[in-house]
Amino acid sequence: MDKAVKKKKLGLKQRYTTMTRDLAWETSYQDMDKVFPYDKYEGIKIHDWDKWEDPFRLTMDAYWKYQGEKDKKLYAVIDAFAQNNGQLGISDARYVNALKLFIQGVSPLEYYAHRGFAHAGRHFTGAGVRVASQMQSIDELRHYQTQAHTISHYNRHFNGMHDNIKWFDRMWYLAVPKSFFEDAFSGGPFEFLTAVSFSFEYVLTNLLFVPFMSGAAHNGDMATVTFGFSAQSDESRHMTLGIECIKFMLEQDPDNVPIVQRWIDKWFWRGYRLLTLVAMMQDYMLPKRVMSWKEAWEMYAESNGGALFKDLARYGIRPPKGWEDACEGKDHISHQAWGTFYQYSHAAAFHTWIPKADEMQWLSEKYPQSFDRHYRSRLEYWDDLAKQDDRWFNQHLPMLCQTCQIPMVFTEPGDPTKISLRETKYEGQKYHFCSDHCKEIFQHEPRKYVQAWLPVHQIYQGSCYPEDINPESPGDSPVREVLRYYGVVGGQDNGEFETSQDRHNFDGWLGKAHKPEQQTEQEANK
Numbered sequence: 401m402d403k404a405v406k407k408k409k410l411g412l413k414q415r416y417t418t419m420t421r422d423l424a425w426e427t428s429y430q431d432m433d434k435v436f437p438y439d440k441y442e443g444i445k446i447h448d449w450d451k452w453e454d455p456f457r458l459t460m461d462a463y464w465k466y467q468g469e470k471d472k473k474l475y476a477v478i479d480a481f482a483q484n485n486g487q488l489g490i491s492d493a494r495y496v497n498a499l500k501l502f503i504q505g506v507s508p509l510e511y512y513a514h515r516g517f518a519h520a521g522r523h524f525t526g527a528g529v530r531v532a533s534q535m536q537s538i539d540e541l542r543h544y545q546t547q548a549h550t551i552s553h554y555n556r557h558f559n560g561m562h563d564n565i566k567w568f569d570r571m572w573y574l575a576v577p578k579s580f581f582e583d584a585f586s587g588g589p590f591e592f593l594t595a596v597s598f599s600f601e602y603v604l605t606n607l608l609f610v611p612f613m614s615g616a617a618h619n620g621d622m623a624t625v626t627f628g629f630s631a632q633s634d635e636s637r638h639m640t641l642g643i644e645c646i647k648f649m650l651e652q653d654p655d656n657v658p659i660v661q662r663w664i665d666k667w668f669w670r671g672y673r674l675l676t677l678v679a680m681m682q683d684y685m686l687p688k689r690v691m692s693w694k695e696a697w698e699m700y701a702e703s704n705g706g707a708l709f710k711d712l713a714r715y716g717i718r719p720p721k722g723w724e725d726a727c728e729g730k731d732h733i734s735h736q737a738w739g740t741f742y743q744y745s746h747a748a749a750f751h752t753w754i755p756k757a758d759e760m761q762w763l764s765e766k767y768p769q770s771f772d773r774h775y776r777s778r779l780e781y782w783d784d785l786a787k788q789d790d791r792w793f794n795q796h797l798p799m800l801c802q803t804c805q806i807p808m809v810f811t812e813p814g815d816p817t818k819i820s821l822r823e824t825k826y827e828g829q830k831y832h833f834c835s836d837h838c839k840e841i842f843q844h845e846p847r848k849y850v851q852a853w854l855p856v857h858q859i860y861q862g863s864c865y866p867e868d869i870n871p872e873s874p875g876d877s878p879v880r881e882v883l884r885y886y887g888v889v890g891g892q893d894n895g896e897f898e899t900s901q902d903r904h905n906f907d908g909w910l911g912k913a914h915k916p917e918q919q920t921e922q923e924a925n926k
C-alpha cells in the first residue's frame with residue numbers, strides 16, 4: 401500500500417538556495433567565459449564564487465510581496481496628498497525648486513541604476529551577486545516610477561518639471577549626474593558595483609537622501625517624505641550589496657587590492673563632486689533648514705566614513721585620495737555652487753534668489769570660517785543690483801571640467817580666493833580640470849574622457865540649437881535659442897524667483913484659500 405508522503409518544509413536557508421543558487425549551472429555547450437565575457441577583463445580575480453555571502457536571503461516571491469505592500473502604502477499617501485491639495489501646505493514656493501532639482505537630476509539616475517544593475521546582474525558568473533543585482537535593478541525602476549508619480553502632482557501646479565527626461569540629456573548642469581552614471585555603467589560589472597553600490601550607496605547615500613527627505617518633512621511635503629522612506633527601505637539591501645562586493649573582491653585575491661583602491665579613489669571623488677548639488681540644495685533651497693551641508697558632511701562622511709575606512713584597513717585599503725580635499729571643501733562648495741546657479745539661472749530650469757536676512761544669519765552661524773568672509777558680500781551686492789532692477793545674469797559661458805563636467809567654480813584647497821584649475825595634454829589637445837583628482841581620473845583612462853559631451857563646448861560648436869535657426873544670423877539671441885533646444889520656457893521655468901510665475905501663483909492660491917467664499921464652501925460641506 402502507498403504511504404502518504406509528508407512534504408518536508410524547507411528551512412529558510414535551504415529554500416533560498418533552492419530558489420536562487422541552485423537555478424544556476426555551469427554551461428557545457430559553450431565556454432563559461434564566452435557566456436560571461438565581462439567579469440574578467442577588469443583584472444579582478446575570483447577563485448570561489450560560492451564564498452559570496454547573501455545576507456538578505458530574499459527569494460523572488462517574498463520580494464514581490466514586500467514591494468507590493470510598500471507600494472500600496474505609498475500610493476495611498478500620494479492620493480491623499482493630491483486630493484487634499486497638499487501643495488498648498490508647503491513652507492514656501494521656493495521649496496519646490498528642490499523638488500525640481502530632484503526630478504531633473506536624481507530620478508533619472510534611478511532609471512540609469514535600473515539599467516546598470518540589469519546589465520551587471522546578467523554578466524556576473526556568481527549566482528549570489530546575480531540575484532542581488534537583478535532585485536536591485538527592479539528596485540531602481542520602482543524608485544524612478546514612484547518619484548515620477550509623486551512629483552507629477554507638483555508638475556500640475558509649478559513650472560520647471562515638465563520635461564525632465566529631455567533636460568537630463570541636454571542641459572548643462574544635468575550633464576554632471578548624467579556623466580557620473582554613464583561613466584559607471586560603461587565600466588565593467590565590478591567597477592559598476594564599486595562605483596554605485598559601494599562608493600555612492602554605502603559611503604555617500606545618507607548625504608543624498610537624508611537632506612532631501614528631512615528637508616521635505618520640514619517643509620511640509622509629506623508625499624516626498626513617503627517615497628523617500630519607501631526607497632530607503634530598499635537601500636539597506638543595496639548598501640549590503642556594496643560592502644559585500646568590496647569585501648568579496650578583497651578576500652578573493654591580493655591582486656585585487658590595488659584595482660579596488662583605484663576605483664575607490666575615483667568613485668569617492670566623482671560622488672563627492674556630484675553631491676555639490678545636494679550641498680547647495682541643503683544650504684540655500686530649503687526655506688526651513690534642517691542642518692547645514694557642513695554638519696551633514698561631518699556626521700555622515702567624517703565620522704561614519706572614517707570608521708568604515710578604519711575597518712577596511714585590514715585588507716590594505718586606505719581612505720580615498722580626495723578625502724582631505726573633500727573635507728576641506730565642506731566650508732565652501734554650497735556657496736560656490738549657489739553663486740554659480742544664481743548667475744546662470746536664466747539658462748537653468750529652476751529659480752534662484754538671494755537668501756533673506758535671517759537666512760544669511762543662519763549661514764553666518766553655520767559657516768563661521770567662510771560665509772561672512774568670502775560669500776556674503778557678493779550676495780548682498782547682487783541683491784542691491786536686483787533692487788535697482790538690474791538682476792545679474794552672467795552671459796558668458798564657463799569652462800567645464802573634462803571629468804566631472806562642473807564649471808570651474810571650485811577654489812584651491814587652502815585658498816578660497818583662488819580658482820582651482822588644472823590642465824593636461826593628450827594627443828595634441830589640451831584638457832581642463834577642476835582639481836588634481838579629476839585630472840588623475842582622466843589621465844588613467846584618457847580615451848574614455850576625451851569623448852565627454854561637454855555642454856558648453858557643444859553650445860559653442862553649434863550642437864545645441866534647434867534645427868530651424870541659423871546661429872550665425874544677427875539678432876538671434878544664442879541663449880534664447882539654446883533654451884528652445886533644451887525645451888525650457890525662458891523666464892517661466894527659470895530666472896529670478898521673486899518675479900516668477902510660481903511665486904505669483906502660490907501667493908495667489910494662499911490668498912484665495914483664506915477668502916471668505918472658500919470658507920463658506922467648507923462650512924457647507926460640514
Ligand code: FE
Nearest residue numbers: 510540543631
Ligand atoms: Fe534607487
Ligand code: ZN
Nearest residue numbers: 801804834838
Ligand atoms: Zn572635476
